Amino acid sequence: MAAMLILALDVMDETKAMEIAEVTARHIQGIKVNYPLVLSCGIEIIEELSGVKPVIADFKIADIPYTSALIADLAFSHGASGIIVHGFAGSDTVSEVKRVADEYSGEVYTVTELSSRGGEEFMSRHAYEIVEIAKRAGVDGLIAPATRAERIREIRRRARNLKILCPGVIAQGGSVEEAIKSGADGIIVGRAIYSSSDPEREAERISRLVQTFLKKYK
Amino acid sequence: MAAMLILALDVMDETKAMEIAEVTARHIQGIKVNYPLVLSCGIEIIEELSGVKPVIADFKIADIPYTSALIADLAFSHGASGIIVHGFAGSDTVSEVKRVADEYSGEVYTVTELSSRGGEEFMSRHAYEIVEIAKRAGVDGLIAPATRAERIREIRRRARNLKILCPGVIAQGGSVEEAIKSGADGIIVGRAIYSSSDPEREAERISRLVQTFLKKYK
Numbered sequence: 001m002a003a004m005l006i007l008a009l010d011v012m013d014e015t016k017a018m019e020i021a022e023v024t025a026r027h028i029q030g031i032k033v034n035y036p037l038v039l040s041c042g043i044e045i046i047e048e049l050s051g052v053k054p055v056i057a058d059f060k061i062a063d064i065p066y067t068s069a070l071i072a073d074l075a076f077s078h079g080a081s082g083i084i085v086h087g088f089a090g091s092d093t094v095s096e097v098k099r100v101a102d103e104y105s106g107e108v109y110t111v112t113e114l115s116s117r118g119g120e121e122f123m124s125r126h127a128y129e130i131v132e133i134a135k136r137a138g139v140d141g142l143i144a145p146a147t148r149a150e151r152i153r154e155i156r157r158r159a160r161n162l163k164i165l166c167p168g169v170i171a172q173g174g175s176v177e178e179a180i181k182s183g184a185d186g187i188i189v190g191r192a193i194y195s196s197s198d199p200e201r202e203a204e205r206i207s208r209l210v211q212t213f214l215k216k217y218k
Numbered sequence: 219m220a221a222m223l224i225l226a227l228d229v230m231d232e233t234k235a236m237e238i239a240e241v242t243a244r245h246i247q248g249i250k251v252n253y254p255l256v257l258s259c260g261i262e263i264i265e266e267l268s269g270v271k272p273v274i275a276d277f278k279i280a281d282i283p284y285t286s287a288l289i290a291d292l293a294f295s296h297g298a299s300g301i302i303v304h305g306f307a308g309s310d311t312v313s314e315v316k317r318v319a320d321e322y323s324g325e326v327y328t329v330t331e332l333s334s335r336g337g338e339e340f341m342s343r344h345a346y347e348i349v350e351i352a353k354r355a356g357v358d359g360l361i362a363p364a365t366r367a368e369r370i371r372e373i374r375r376r377a378r379n380l381k382i383l384c385p386g387v388i389a390q391g392g393s394v395e396e397a398i399k400s401g402a403d404g405i406i407v408g409r410a411i412y413s414s415s416d417p418e419r420e421a422e423r424i425s426r427l428v429q430t431f432l433k434k435y436k
Contacts, residue, residue, distance in 0.1 A: 012288070043257045060280050064332055067253075088280075089336055121309060
């Protein structure tokens, strides 16, 4: 999946989820779903959404390898194109999720640190080590916080050819321009689109922004 | 929930899950469910199981506070009595999950480190800091690895009145006696029970062990 604008579809209603996915589809390159939606609607929502755009299952897997593999398998077997795993869980978990993803030709993204304040307590201190784990495991990309653009720059430098996707823009305070200037390949946007009175127009507007800055800085 | 023997019901089939829960019910004090079962059967499985024994949703929540609260709310509103959150996600996430749990008079358990090898890469280094976060947030207990009994001893010393539940015994190599001797209040057992040819007898046998050692060392 070419990384550009990913819609974080953090709603909990199936009809609303499908509606927003469909009206924004022309302007986004993928849909990120998290547990609130999947637990509310059932895992079949991934299959439904994957008929509209490739789906990344943002399950932030952080379990022992055995359980992590089962979770990844469920996501991919229900149509996910990519999955998100916590680097903090350790290299055995990341490698095991990667092994399952390979069976489905799926993508794996590793979280370096959460965009929330608590992400600085433990994860920030190990983010660069997590980048190394991600590279060794051969994953496709990293999830790094647009709320801390200076961190993206350093992660970009270390990540080599890994894609970097950044949540935390707009509603959480991060800047799309700063994130891309610092090295993001793709921007993850949730609330600014799905809570907009006109999700299609907002997706279009942000998509233009993302394209403009990718052209300017890449 | 009096912490003693918790069944980790890591099967993925609803009929099998209910069967094992029912035949082992007399010998266990709670049932821990993880995502593989919940994603396979739907979150309603928590409601069904909670009719048999109190359910701990082992969702190892490790997300930003906003999303973590939504996940916790879904678990409790579907009948969970307790939930598991990762301490490494930071104190804001742990506190937010605790806030939601309080609305349901539910319990919160914080993972100090995973029982897997990868748990030693980052989490072990911060386990004692995570104990402090858990105490400040006022959670009910900790999840600590029976695969490293020497760690339980130190966590017990620091945890004061927090309950300590230990996974990682038997199939993963940890000893029930060592875990309880080191300070565990409860033991979490999965494969040894649900993969047994006679889950009821195995649950009874392990329950007796747990009771014997709790009497001996507490």
